[in-house]
Amino acid sequence: MSNRRVLVIGIDGGTWKVLDRAVEGGHMPFLADLLARGQRAVLRSTLPANTAAAWTAFQTGLPPVESGIYDFQRWDRQSPRGELISSGNLPKTVWEVAGEHGRRVGVLNLPLTYPPFELNGFMVSGFTTPGMEAGWTWPPELKGQLLEAVPDYRIVVKDDVNIYRPVRDLEMTLRFMGDLLEKRAAASEYLIGRFQPDLFMVHFHATDFLQHCGWYYLDPEHALYEPERGAEVLSRFYGQLDGALRRVVEAFRVAGPRPFPLLVVSDHGFQAHTRTFYLGNWLRENRLSFTGRPRRAAHWLAKWTLRALRTLDVFRLRRVLLPRRARDRAVPIARGRPGRVIYSGGMEDFARGCANEAYLFLNSGTKRLRKEAERMLKALRDLRDAETGARVVKAVHRVPADSTGRGMPDFIVEPAAGYAINGPFRRNKPVFETVDPHEHYQVGKHAPEGIFLAVDSQTDYPAEVGIERMAGILLDELGVPAEGLGELVRRRGVMSESEQAAVRSSLEELGYA
Numbered sequence: 001m002s003n004r005r006v007l008v009i010g011i012d013g014g015t016w017k018v019l020d021r022a023v024e025g026g027h028m029p030f031l032a033d034l035l036a037r038g039q040r041a042v043l044r045s046t047l048p049a050n051t052a053a054a055w056t057a058f059q060t061g062l063p064p065v066e067s068g069i070y071d072f073q074r075w076d077r078q079s080p081r082g083e084l085i086s087s088g089n090l091p092k093t094v095w096e097v098a099g100e101h102g103r104r105v106g107v108l109n110l111p112l113t114y115p116p117f118e119l120n121g122f123m124v125s126g127f128t129t130p131g132m133e134a135g136w137t138w139p140p141e142l143k144g145q146l147l148e149a150v151p152d153y154r155i156v157v158k159d160d161v162n163i164y165r166p167v168r169d170l171e172m173t174l175r176f177m178g179d180l181l182e183k184r185a186a187a188s189e190y191l192i193g194r195f196q197p198d199l200f201m202v203h204f205h206a207t208d209f210l211q212h213c214g215w216y217y218l219d220p221e222h223a224l225y226e227p228e229r230g231a232e233v234l235s236r237f238y239g240q241l242d243g244a245l246r247r248v249v250e251a252f253r254v255a256g257p258r259p260f261p262l263l264v265v266s267d268h269g270f271q272a273h274t275r276t277f278y279l280g281n282w283l284r285e286n287r288l289s290f291t292g293r294p295r296r297a298a299h300w301l302a303k304w305t306l307r308a309l310r311t312l313d314v315f316r317l318r319r320v321l322l323p324r325r326a327r328d329r330a331v332p333i334a335r336g337r338p339g340r341v342i343y344s345g346g347m348e349d350f351a352r353g354c355a356n357e358a359y360l361f362l363n364s365g366t367k368r369l370r371k372e373a374e375r376m377l378k379a380l381r382d383l384r385d386a387e388t389g390a391r392v393v394k395a396v397h398r399v400p401a402d403s404t405g406r407g408m409p410d411f412i413v414e415p416a417a418g419y420a421i422n423g424p425f426r427r428n429k430p431v432f433e434t435v436d437p438h439e440h441y442q443v444g445k446h447a448p449e450g451i452f453l454a455v456d457s458q459t460d461y462p463a464e465v466g467i468e469r470m471a472g473i474l475l476d477e478l479g480v481p482a483e484g485l486g487e488l489v490r491r492r493g494v495m496s497e498s499e500q501a502a503v504r505s506s507l508e509e510l511g512y513a
């Protein structure tokens with residue numbers, strides 16, 4: 001059996017755009033040293049470049065079209081309310097494959113690992129852990145021990161997300177984020193020292209949170225760039241990140257006698273956006289106002305029935321009489337202009353997804369409606385922002401039909417540079433909105449280009465590494481065959497109703513749902 005060891009450090013949202021500047025500014029001497037010794041590459045994220053999709057691909061070797069995990073939730077054409085993804089949905093991970101080959105494994109804070117699952121080693125769940133009171137470690141008794149060793153260790157949970165978004169007080173935000181880094185480094189030291197894992201991964205999430213709300217401090221190309229405070233963020237926060245990297249690597253070095261390869265990776269990169277496009281609102285404005293022949297009788301009947309029901313709504317009759325789907329569908333019918341309103345007899349088309357790519361689910365059953373959908377897709381591809389004249393959509397990707405059964409959308413809409421897309425229809429929102437860093441949490445969005453750095457590895461890596469290759473790379477470095485990786489597995493991990501409610505609300509707070 002191979003006795004190789006591997007250390008992996010995940011930097012969520014990590015991008016060379018910022019890290020190179022921090023290194024050049026002298027704020028990350030440890031990373032500078034790693035870069036001098038290692039092989040750097042660009043890590044190609046998943047489509048969509050979403051945290052949940054990307055870390056799933058990272059752990060399982062499967063891209064979203066194969067795992068069916070493309071966001072923190074998944075939907076299907078018939079259910080606009082999403083199903084929350086938990087660790088129970090993950091196909092077999094690299095951690096389990098390594099464990100089956102007798103290797104001791106430790107995973108700290110990786111997203112989508114709640115509820116934590118059984119390993120030959122330990123697991124501490126990351127984002128979307130519903131709350132600090134939950135059971136977020138495997139084995140279960142580890143939670144108390146970790147909290148004793150690292151008091152105030154925290155996973156970012158529902159109660160935390162309000163603290164720093166948007167940046168109202170940079171000092172407070174930097175302290176909160178810096179504390180997350182420190183505690184995670186301390187937890188790594190404790191866990192590595194105690195368990196001496198052969199394969200250990202720590203995930204730093206603070207980088208992603210800080211970059212979402214503070215991207216205008218970090219990107220000179222951002223329209224709202226603030227160089228002076230940006231210099232402070234680079235030196236303080238990225239300086240602390242450098243210290244955290246050094247502590248983790250040092251702890252792993254001390255824990256075992258042999259040299260080891262170190263892999264530093266992110267799930268996606270980052271880029272600026274200054275406008276948000278509300279796709280759901282655009283759909284309501286365009287898609288629902290069909291120019292086809294109106295079904296007058298059906299329309300008027302629906303309209304007056306609904307009006308009557310609304311009047312009687314004191315008895316909550318609408319809720320009782322109409323199934324949920326019909327209620328959702330009923331809104332545009334009742335509000336529409338006579339003669340220009342569609343009543344397809346099925347679900348209307350809808351969009352989901354927030355902050356980056358959006359997902360389109362089409363319910364156009366008849367030939368005529370499918371034609372209308374094609375027209376709509378073309379209009380979307382060609383769409384320009386009337387205020388800026390800029391192109392809004394970079395590409396509309398058709399998802400292979402055989403994967404839509406796994407809850408994949410029919411189309412993934414990728415925004416053009418400078419734009420973020422919000423999928424769902426939002427009351428009181430226009431189709432386009434200018435980002436205000438004092439009001440909105442997200443002033444930076446994900447980019448498909450992340451980071452990859454391999455230090456002390458015997459393998460030659462290409463200049464670009466797809467994130468779904470990472471699980472295989474880790475096993476290779478460890479000397480373990482990739483048997484069973486990505487296979488369907490049964491897990492007990494499911495979240496309770498109240499846990500799901502907590503997770504949904506933190507996703508909403510962060511603009512992820």
Ligand SMILES: [Zn+2]
Binds near residue numbers: 050051208268
């Ligand atoms: Zn992320």
